[in-house]
Amino acid sequence: MSKPKVATDWMAGCAGCHMSLLDIDERILQVLELIDLRASPITDLKEADESGVVVGVLEGGINNTANEHQAKLMRSRCKILVALGDCAVFGGVPAMRNFFTIEESLRRAYIETESTVDGFIPTDPELAVPTRVRAVSEVVPVDIHVPGCPPSADVIFHVLSELAQGRIPEIKDENLHWH
Amino acid sequence: MYQLKIDDKEIEVPEGTTVLKAAGMAGVEIPTLCDHPALEPYGGCRLCLVEIEGARTLQPACTLPVSDKMVIKTQTEKVKNARKFILSMIFSERNHFCPYCQVSGSDCELQNAAYGEGMTHWPIQPNWQPYPVDASHPYFVLEHNRCILCRRCVRACAELVGNFTLGMEERGANTLLVADLGVPLGSSSCISCGVCVQICPTGALIDRWSAYRGQEKDVSSTKTICLGCSIGCGIEVLHRDNNLIKINGDWDAEINGGVLCDVGRFIPMDEKRNRLATPMIRKDGGLKAATWDEALSVVMENFKPFINKKENGIAAIASTRLPADVLYYYKQVFEEILGSNMVTSTEEGRYTEVLSEFAEDKGPFEVKLSEIQKADTIMTIGLDLTKDHQVAGFFIKRLIPEGTKVIPVSYESSGMDAFTHHSMIIERNEDLAFIQALDAAITGLDCSQFSEKSGVSSQEITEIANLLDRSQNLVIVYGTDFNTKQKKETVQSLLKLAKKLNAKLISPKGKANSLVAEQLKLNKSFNVNGHKAAYVALGDEDPSQAIIKKLENISFLVVQASYHSALTAKADVVLPVTNWLEQSGYYITCDGHVQLANKSLQSPVDVKTNKEVVLAIADQLKIIVNPVWDKAVKLEKSVVEIE
Numbered sequence: 001m002s003k004p005k006v007a008t009d010w011m012a013g014c015a016g017c018h019m020s021l022l023d024i025d026e027r028i029l030q031v032l033e034l035i036d037l038r039a040s041p042i043t044d045l046k047e048a049d050e051s052g053v054v055v056g057v058l059e060g061g062i063n064n065t066a067n068e069h070q071a072k073l074m075r076s077r078c079k080i081l082v083a084l085g086d087c088a089v090f091g092g093v094p095a096m097r098n099f100f101t102i103e104e105s106l107r108r109a110y111i112e113t114e115s116t117v118d119g120f121i122p123t124d125p126e127l128a129v130p131t132r133v134r135a136v137s138e139v140v141p142v143d144i145h146v147p148g149c150p151p152s153a154d155v156i157f158h159v160l161s162e163l164a165q166g167r168i169p170e171i172k173d174e175n176l177h178w179h
Numbered sequence: 180m181y182q183l184k185i186d187d188k189e190i191e192v193p194e195g196t197t198v199l200k201a202a203g204m205a206g207v208e209i210p211t212l213c214d215h216p217a218l219e220p221y222g223g224c225r226l227c228l229v230e231i232e233g234a235r236t237l238q239p240a241c242t243l244p245v246s247d248k249m250v251i252k253t254q255t256e257k258v259k260n261a262r263k264f265i266l267s268m269i270f271s272e273r274n275h276f277c278p279y280c281q282v283s284g285s286d287c288e289l290q291n292a293a294y295g296e297g298m299t300h301w302p303i304q305p306n307w308q309p310y311p312v313d314a315s316h317p318y319f320v321l322e323h324n325r326c327i328l329c330r331r332c333v334r335a336c337a338e339l340v341g342n343f344t345l346g347m348e349e350r351g352a353n354t355l356l357v358a359d360l361g362v363p364l365g366s367s368s369c370i371s372c373g374v375c376v377q378i379c380p381t382g383a384l385i386d387r388w389s390a391y392r393g394q395e396k397d398v399s400s401t402k403t404i405c406l407g408c409s410i411g412c413g414i415e416v417l418h419r420d421n422n423l424i425k426i427n428g429d430w431d432a433e434i435n436g437g438v439l440c441d442v443g444r445f446i447p448m449d450e451k452r453n454r455l456a457t458p459m460i461r462k463d464g465g466l467k468a469a470t471w472d473e474a475l476s477v478v479m480e481n482f483k484p485f486i487n488k489k490e491n492g493i494a495a496i497a498s499t500r501l502p503a504d505v506l507y508y509y510k511q512v513f514e515e516i517l518g519s520n521m522v523t524s525t526e527e528g529r530y531t532e533v534l535s536e537f538a539e540d541k542g543p544f545e546v547k548l549s550e551i552q553k554a555d556t557i558m559t560i561g562l563d564l565t566k567d568h569q570v571a572g573f574f575i576k577r578l579i580p581e582g583t584k585v586i587p588v589s590y591e592s593s594g595m596d597a598f599t600h601h602s603m604i605i606e607r608n609e610d611l612a613f614i615q616a617l618d619a620a621i622t623g624l625d626c627s628q629f630s631e632k633s634g635v636s637s638q639e640i641t642e643i644a645n646l647l648d649r650s651q652n653l654v655i656v657y658g659t660d661f662n663t664k665q666k667k668e669t670v671q672s673l674l675k676l677a678k679k680l681n682a683k684l685i686s687p688k689g690k691a692n693s694l695v696a697e698q699l700k701l702n703k704s705f706n707v708n709g710h711k712a713a714y715v716a717l718g719d720e721d722p723s724q725a726i727i728k729k730l731e732n733i734s735f736l737v738v739q740a741s742y743h744s745a746l747t748a749k750a751d752v753v754l755p756v757t758n759w760l761e762q763s764g765y766y767i768t769c770d771g772h773v774q775l776a777n778k779s780l781q782s783p784v785d786v787k788t789n790k791e792v793v794l795a796i797a798d799q800l801k802i803i804v805n806p807v808w809d810k811a812v813k814l815e816k817s818v819v820e821i822e
Contacts, residue, residue, distance in 0.1 A: 086277070099307055149277075172297050177284075
């Protein structure tokens with residue numbers, strides 16, 4: 001049996017969940033024996049294979065049109081989609097801006113911040129258009145939710161090793177608790 | 180008794196038991212949110228839904244009384260799905276994003292309930308409507324975005340405290356917890372007892388002091404008693420690395436059942452006084468740090484010439500916040516060994532002396548505080564239970580909705596007036612006339628002469644007299660804030676009235692060990708005339724201006740205290756001692772319960788307990804004190820039975 005192909009990507013998050021993935025330390029060797037890591041933001045290849053992967057992992061919520069594209073692309077190329085971390089599961093910290101309008105958030109970020117001089121809101125047509133921050137499951141169907149801010153290395157290892165061995169991981173008890 | 184089957188367990192429970200309680204008895208856990216053991220069942224959150232055989236729909240376990248042969252299922256797919264659905268709805272209603280919240284991790288009952296159901300996410304996103312945050316209160320913040328509208332706080336404010344500050348406005352998603360008619364909490368009728376903060380299942384009510392300083396799983400907890408007054412409320416002191424984090428009411432405590440007032444819960448958190456860390460001796464006009472041996476030998480040297488000198492000797496005064504054993508040792512050292520004729524307490528018998536005079540020939544004539552809840556009519560006189568001994572005030576206020584008539588008698592309007600139609604405002608210092616007027620009216624005599632003097636119309640006197648006369652179970656809670664010139668007569672006429680009406684009497688007295696100080700006869704007025712030296716065992720109490728003034732001309736002053744004060748600044752020797760959280764000792768409540776206060780925190784290195792200091796002085800005098808304090812306390816007849 002060939003090793004299952006896995007691809008990861010990040011969107012509106014802080015990269016902390018990928019850091020937590022690296023925190024599984026030497027166990028990453030065990031994981032790599034079991035899976036074929038195709039693409040991730042921290043390896044050379046950034047997008048999942050066109051021919052498809054088995055597991056797609058998304059960190060972060062969806063807060064602009066580029067993220068939407070990333071999520072849809074990953075969904076179309078993977079069999080099992082994992083929402084990794086609170087931002088992917090619920091929207092997380094970036095979702096705090098949902099309590100304000102996008103105009104208010106942009107004005108605060110690009111003009112009103114104390115360190116900004118002569119600020120302006122970028123309008124280049126090539127830029128993605130900001131939207132309300134959404135959980136991944138609001139945009140594409142998600143198969144496995146892994147909550148935590150970030151999920152601990154042990155939880156991530158549990159999820160990956162279960163998937164690598166062809167099982168759908170069950171996240172319960174201590175693995176479910178937010179620390 | 181009814182026979183039930185809960186899941187696969189058979190159990191017999193008394194009639195009237197709710198399904199939730201029956202499940203508890205059978206050891207079957209049903210998740211809840213709005214339910215709390217200290218409150219009446221409410222049935223608001225629906226998390227406790229269970230399947231009852233024969234019932235068309237799922238039923239809330241918390242409000243449903245059991246019936247005979249009932250078959251209850253708590254773990255079916257239908258029940259589990261309902262719980263997940265309810266939790267999803269609650270999570271998506273407002274901002275329940277755990278990463279921002281101070282209770283996330285172990286203290287949040289909503290989060291724990293979701294863990295219990297194995298929820299990794301919820302499918303419905305919130306509508307992102309921001310709700311306001313009310314940060315107007317000095318002790319806590321109300322964060323509406325985290326409120327799940329369970330109304331525990333509203334019910335606690337009403338059922339446990341009787342204050343009715345909190346309520347709800349609007350309907351549906353717009354429902355908002357409000358204080359009074361929608362004013363900021365800080366300017367509302369809130370009395371800052373904090374029961375709402377303790378009972379909130381989520382992070383909606385945030386305690387300013389303890390938030391983010393550790394979850395309950397990270398902190399240690401010590402059960403002890405509050406020393407704020409003589410009620411003796413049970414508390415739980417939460418501490419971490421020897422830092423005080425939070426004080427909670429102890430839900431299991433017999434006396435208060437979990438409620439506390441601001442004096443017990445919040446004021447100790449706001450301790451701003453500077454701690455005394457080492458013994459000090461006055462040298463060349465200034466206080467200099469010294470060792471305990473040096474300090475104690477200076478005390479002895481200067482006391483020696485005055486031993487047994489009576490009015491030229493040593494005057495001693497001790498705080499009524501000190502433990503009972505310490506007060507007894509202190510009395511032995513100063514009265515019996517040093518032969519002082521002025522050995523008293525900081526209360527100087529203000530609340531108790533006149534009462535023991537009557538107890539001497541009558542024996543105990545007061546009852547336990549728990550009698551309040553059996554009363555159908557309660558009169559309070561000579562005190563304001565909304566200022567001091569507030570928890571006793573809660574016991575009274577919460578009975579009003581049940582129809583208990585409450586008659587607060589005072590010189591000016593008090594916090595009690597808003598809750599009862601029967602409050603009486605009388606002329607200052609005219610309690611005697613008021614009591615005499617009531618007595619006359621009850622006897623059927625003309626009361627106008629007395630009522631006029633007390634500033635109340637004779638019609639009002641007659642109405643109150645009728646209320647008292649008609650009552651089946653009358654309790655009079657009294658203090659001794661009476662006209663000092665007529666204190667004895669006032670109490671005497673009150674006792675006479677109580678006897679006539681078959682009323683039960685309760686007086687909350689003064690500080691934590693008020694009754695012990697009285698029983699040990701530490702009740703003299705503190706008069707310094709000719710005394711050459713003085714010893715003030717202040718503990719963690721603040722010295723009153725009157726005492727500081729009386730000690731002005733003392734040539735040698737020793738102060739045993741926890742904190743710097745105007746008095747320690749004048750002392751010749753300062754002996755640093757533990758505060759209330761750092762020592763253990765016995766306390767007797769105003770109604771005679773003997774309770775042990777436990778040590779919660781470690782004291783600073785060079786600080787001794789009050790007991791160690793008094794025993795060290797005894798040691799210097801080469802004497803061994805009698806340790807049997809409880810016998811000494813019971814030697815004299817007391818106003819209330821001591822256990």
